[in-house]
Amino acid sequence: MDRDCPGIVGTTPDYPGFTPQAPRIFKSxxxxxxxxxxxxxxxxxxxxRPIDARKPVLLFIHGGRFxxxxxxxxxxxxxxxxxxxxxxxxxxxxxxxxxxxSGAPGFPQNVGLLDQRMAVEWVHRNIAAFGGDPNRITxxxxxxxxxxxxxxxxxxxxxxLVNGLISHSGTALSFEPNSAxxxxxxxxxxxxxxxxxxSKTETEKAVKCIRQxxxxxxxxxxxxxxxxxxxxxxxPVFHPxxxxxxxxxxxxxxxxxxxxxxxxxLFTMTDxxxxxxxxxxxxxxxxxPATVWNNFNLAAFTCSTGQAAADRVSHGVxxxxxxxxxxxxxxxxxxxxxxxxGSDLPLLFGTFEEVTGLPPGVNQRRFSMYMMSAWVAFAAxxxxxxxxxxxxxxKPGAKTLVGLAYHNGATAKLLDPAEFQRxxxxxxxxxxxxxxx
Numbered sequence: 348m349d350r351d352c353p354g355i356v357g358t359t360p361d362y363p364g365f366t367p368q369a370p371r372i373f374k375s376x377x378x379x380x381x382x383x384x385x386x387x388x389x390x391x392x393x394x395x396r397p398i399d400a401r402k403p404v405l406l407f408i409h410g411g412r413f414x415x416x417x418x419x420x421x422x423x424x425x426x427x428x429x430x431x432x433x434x435x436x437x438x439x440x441x442x443x444x445x446x447x448x449s450g451a452p453g454f455p456q457n458v459g460l461l462d463q464r465m466a467v468e469w470v471h472r473n474i475a476a477f478g479g480d481p482n483r484i485t486x487x488x489x490x491x492x493x494x495x496x497x498x499x500x501x502x503x504x505x506x507x508l509v510n511g512l513i514s515h516s517g518t519a520l521s522f523e524p525n526s527a528x529x530x531x532x533x534x535x536x537x538x539x540x541x542x543x544x545x546s547k548t549e550t551e552k553a554v555k556c557i558r559q560x561x562x563x564x565x566x567x568x569x570x571x572x573x574x575x576x577x578x579x580x581x582x583p584v585f586h587p588x589x590x591x592x593x594x595x596x597x598x599x600x601x602x603x604x605x606x607x608x609x610x611x612x613l614f615t616m617t618d619x620x621x622x623x624x625x626x627x628x629x630x631x632x633x634x635x636p637a638t639v640w641n642n643f644n645l646a647a648f649t650c651s652t653g654q655a656a657a658d659r660v661s662h663g664v665x666x667x668x669x670x671x672x673x674x675x676x677x678x679x680x681x682x683x684x685x686x687x688x689g690s691d692l693p694l695l696f697g698t699f700e701e702v703t704g705l706p707p708g709v710n711q712r713r714f715s716m717y718m719m720s721a722w723v724a725f726a727a728x729x730x731x732x733x734x735x736x737x738x739x740x741x742k743p744g745a746k747t748l749v750g751l752a753y754h755n756g757a758t759a760k761l762l763d764p765a766e767f768q769r770x771x772x773x774x775x776x777x778x779x780x781x782x783x784x
Contacts, residue, residue: 351378351417352388353562354443355570355583360630364681368703372680373626375702376689378416386446386562391439391466392418393477394429401480403726406470406509407438408463410490410517410689413586414444422689427697431716432723435479439466444585445537445569450530453550456590463495464503471508485511485726489692491586493517497655500607502593511729513613513722516620516688519598520651526596530588533572540568579643580624581631602655605662611729613722614656614741615669615691615751616648622687626680641770650771653764657743667725667733668741668764673714673752677705691751694718713757743768 356379359370374380395402409416409423418438425436440462441447447459455461471481486509488496493514500512501519525533535546535553541564543556557565574581589596601607621640628635635643652668659666671691678690678699693699694715699707707715724732734740739747739761748764 349419350383350385350388350390350440351419352440352443353384353386353446353566354378354411354415354417355566356381356384356415357630360626362626362629362681366679366681368677368705369680371704372678372702375420375422376623378411378420380420382417382419384562388417388440388442389462389465390418391437391469392425393435393437393474394425395435395477395479396429398433398478400478401475401483402433402435402478403483403723404435404437404470404474404479404481404485405722405726406467406484406486407436408441408486408488408492408495409438410488410492411443412583413448413459413491414583416443421698421701422692423696424698424701425696428695428719431697432719434723434726435474435477437466437470437474439463441466444583445534445565448530448585448587449554450525450527450532450534450585450588451550451554452527452531452534454554456527456530456588457593460495460498460502460587460593463499467499467508482510483726484509485513485729487513487515487722488517489515489689490517494519494521494587497607498587498594500610500612501595501598501601504606504608507608507610509608509610511611511613511726512608513615513725514652514655515691516616516648518614518651518655520602520655521647524587524589524594524596525584526589530585533584536572537565537568540571541565579635579639580627580633599654602658605658607659609662609664611665611725612656612659613667613669613725613733614652615671616652617671617686617688617691619685620644620648620688622680622684623689642774645770646774649767650774653743653768653771656741660741660743665730666741667738667749668747669738669749669751669759670762670767671751673711673755675699675708675711675755677703677707677711686752691718694752695722708755710752710755710757714752714755717758718751 442459494517497519538553539545544553587594656668748762750760750762753760
């Protein structure tokens with residue numbers, strides 16, 4: 348696959364203190380690679396090795412704030428993962444921005460999420476031909492992709508077709524979806540910019556008119572929609588909308604009540620998610636104090652992820668929670684970037700050298716193999732695979748948080764989640780970290 352779905356492509360900022368490898372990493376992660384974009388974009392990649400036995404399947408949902416990105420990225424090249432481990436890996440595109448989340452009233456909402464379901468269905472039907480086991484599919488995703496995995500668990504409680512879930516740096520509790528009215532206002536802002544009518548125009552006529560416009564004209568009109576209010580970063584406007592089918596308006600209540608697929612779940616996040624988002628803030632000419640970034644990390648990631656995991660545990664779902672600490676010199680964006688948002692993925696996919704252009708350290712390479720083996724152990728047996736690696740099931744009040752690459756170690760260390768969640772009470776149960784997605 349050599350094309351992405353249409354989305355916003357920015358420029359690489361001249362961030363103060365950028366390391367020599369930072370622009371290369373940033374371009375790869377933010378998908379600013381001049382990859383061709385096309386509306387004919389719903390393709391997927393399959394990585395596998397010839398083998399007789401049916402192998403577990405890892406199906407990846409990329410992030411990008413639901414507005415950019417794609418499966419055609421060196422970040423997500425799964426060749427090494429498939430070669431080194433006994434697993435089939437699939438990555439795929441889904442519609443983004445106004446094309447995937449138009450908000451047009453009276454039309455199906457969140458078709459980007461429906462694309463994700465379609466990819467799961469395709470894999471379930473066809474993966475046996477690639478050596479995969481259709482009864483052992485684990486979906487995993489990062490950022491908006493991590494939230495998508497969790498959204499999936501609420502929307503497809505009937506015939507889920509998957510038997511394992513992994514969310515990196517994002518859950519359904521992590522950010523607030525649009526209301527239908529708000530999304531409609533964004534849609535009509537674009538339609539008016541394109542001379543296709545305003546909110547008084549019949550939606551069908553506006554949609555028909557927009558569909559006749561060139562893709563780049565539509566994206567330029569999208570760029571003129573003011574971003575949503577946020578205490579941290581400008582927030583994209585074309586993202587999931589509450590429709591009561593694929594996206595709901597009461598995730599905290601649904602999570603507490605256990606209204607999700609009771610399928611084994613691995614939640615994970617990085618130690619300094621904001622290390623990446625500070626660059627986005629700089630690009631938008633925004634400066635935030637440390638206290639704001641701390642609250643951002645808590646709301647969008649630490650507390651929302653911890654609560655999602657705790658709710659799974661309270662309903663008897665086999666649940667694990669890990670926290671990634673790796674701060675490898677070759678992956679640093681600037682001297683204090685730490686374990687920033689997305690920095691764990693090159694270790695999992697084994698793409699750290701391709702992404703950075705630098706040779707890895709000894710422990711970095713060893714940890715990459717450890718992380719791969721853990722994810723594949725979960726995919727092979729979501730109920731017991733991680734237990735056999737010495738990972739305890741998550742318990743909020745016990746030393747069960749798995750610290751990955753702690754102090755740049757090659758494996759993991761068990762930690763007390765309370766050490767990281769002690770400030771969560773100050774949020775009063777309101778977790779959405781606006782600006783994160």
